[in-house]
Amino acid sequence: MVSERVSLPPFQALVDEHWRDVARLARALAGPVDGDDVAQRAWEKAFAAYPNLTSAKNLRSWLLTITSRCATDLHRARKPQSPLDQSLPVAVDGPESAEWPDPDLWQAVNELPERQRFAVTLKYVGDLDHHGVAAALDTTPAASRRLVSDALATLRNKLGVDHE
Missing domain, CATH: 1.10.10.10 (Winged helix-like DNA-binding domain superfamily/Winged helix DNA-binding domain)
Known part of the structure; x- marks a missing residue:
């Protein structure tokens, strides 16, 4: 089965339109310390997958889904891996009060x-x-x-x- 070519905007146009949404969600899910790294990882994954998209519908939702999954990966990587590590707290930085109401x-x-x-x-x-x-x-x-x-x-x- 041959898939039809989808007409996608240039990737830079996608970044220009949605970078604030991705950054805001990444900081909310991963905290101010790791938020930028999560956002960067989300953009890397989106860039790699972009040429193979089969639909141009709701690209914002697609980007936020990738961002959420990158934040989930970060949290999973932080979870203690052995019973000996379970006494250590898992730090999850939340938004800084100066920036969030x-x-x-x-x-x-x-x-x-x-x-x-x-x-x-x-x-x-x-x-x-x-x-x-x-x-x-x-x-x-x-x-x-x-x-x-x-x-x-x-x-x-x-x-x-x-x-x-």
């Missing part, structure tokens, strides 16, 4: 379980719909809704916010 909220977000933290960040920082969040987390839209809902419930409870 409501440091208490971001502290609470950083304390969420990893998949909930990624889901809520993709939804509200990355501005992805549940299909985009599901694609980034390799799950279903229904599971994405549940992850976001559970994360929001935990955040409301932890921060003492009433929900009506």
